Amino acid sequence: MAQPLIQVALDSLDYQQTVALARQAAPYVDIIEIGTPCLKVNGMDLVEEIRANHPDKLIFVDLKTMDAGYYEAEPFYKAGADICTVLGTADLGTIKGVVDVANAYGKQAQVDLINVKDKAKRAAEAAKIGAHIIGIHTGIDQQLAGQTPFADLAAMVALGLNVKISVAGGIKQSTVQQVVKAGPSIVVVGGAITGSPAAEVAAREIRDLVASA
Ligand SMILES: O=C([C@H](O)CO)[C@H](O)[C@H](O)COP(=O)(O)O
Numbered sequence: 001m002a003q004p005l006i007q008v009a010l011d012s013l014d015y016q017q018t019v020a021l022a023r024q025a026a027p028y029v030d031i032i033e034i035g036t037p038c039l040k041v042n043g044m045d046l047v048e049e050i051r052a053n054h055p056d057k058l059i060f061v062d063l064k065t066m067d068a069g070y071y072e073a074e075p076f077y078k079a080g081a082d083i084c085t086v087l088g089t090a091d092l093g094t095i096k097g098v099v100d101v102a103n104a105y106g107k108q109a110q111v112d113l114i115n116v117k118d119k120a121k122r123a124a125e126a127a128k129i130g131a132h133i134i135g136i137h138t139g140i141d142q143q144l145a146g147q148t149p150f151a152d153l154a155a156m157v158a159l160g161l162n163v164k165i166s167v168a169g170g171i172k173q174s175t176v177q178q179v180v181k182a183g184p185s186i187v188v189v190g191g192a193i194t195g196s197p198a199a200e201v202a203a204r205e206i207r208d209l210v211a212s213a
Helices: 015-028 036-053 069-078 092-104 119-128 140-144 150-159 176-181 199-211
Strands: 005-010 031-034 058-065 083-087 108-112 133-137 164-168 186-189
Touching: 005 015, 005 058, 005 164, 005 199, 015 031, 015 036, 015 199, 031 036, 036 058, 036 069, 058 069, 058 092, 058 108, 069 083, 069 092, 083 092, 092 108, 092 119, 108 119, 119 133, 119 150, 133 150, 150 164, 150 176, 176 186, 176 199, 186 199
Parallel strands: 005 031, 005 186, 031 058, 058 083, 083 108, 108 133, 133 164, 164 186
Antiparallel strands: none
């Protein structure tokens, strides 16, 4: 089984803390995510700084675009994003806009299936119009209500679509190997790294667990 890429999700609202957390996690991850709340507070300057600080990493900008796909995502690809997200609940035209602008810049678009009712149908539609990555995602508020991404991940992998699958939603040291065994292309870990008193240690633990799964 191919080892998935590891993505750290940075959801702090503080600019300097985000820059520091990125540096601590970077040696152990493949993708650095600027999370949606962080992006809304800190904006394009932070995208540019994280891009400049980590030339060897993929930079993920969690736009969660809902409308005006091409128009909204283009400046972030120009600023160095490798992957931007568009919501699976958006119009297919919006999703296609982000896919098109990603392709125009040689980058990738991820369709986030958070809150999508018929995930199999929307994933197939997104794959058909060329989405690069499908995101199985149990949001933070859904996690607070006790939900996990595990069953949705297994169902998505079983579809066998010709698209990469990312999984996010409360993944931590005790669950990451179970997640890896389900076969995603990308495993996202946020709070289990950034909420740890030693983010660097937590990131290394996740990396080691993924490698030995
Ligand atoms: O995408 C996320 C959330 O919607 C806030 O932007 C998180 O980055 C994602 O859920 C990963 O974080 P954890 O669930 O803390 O691992």
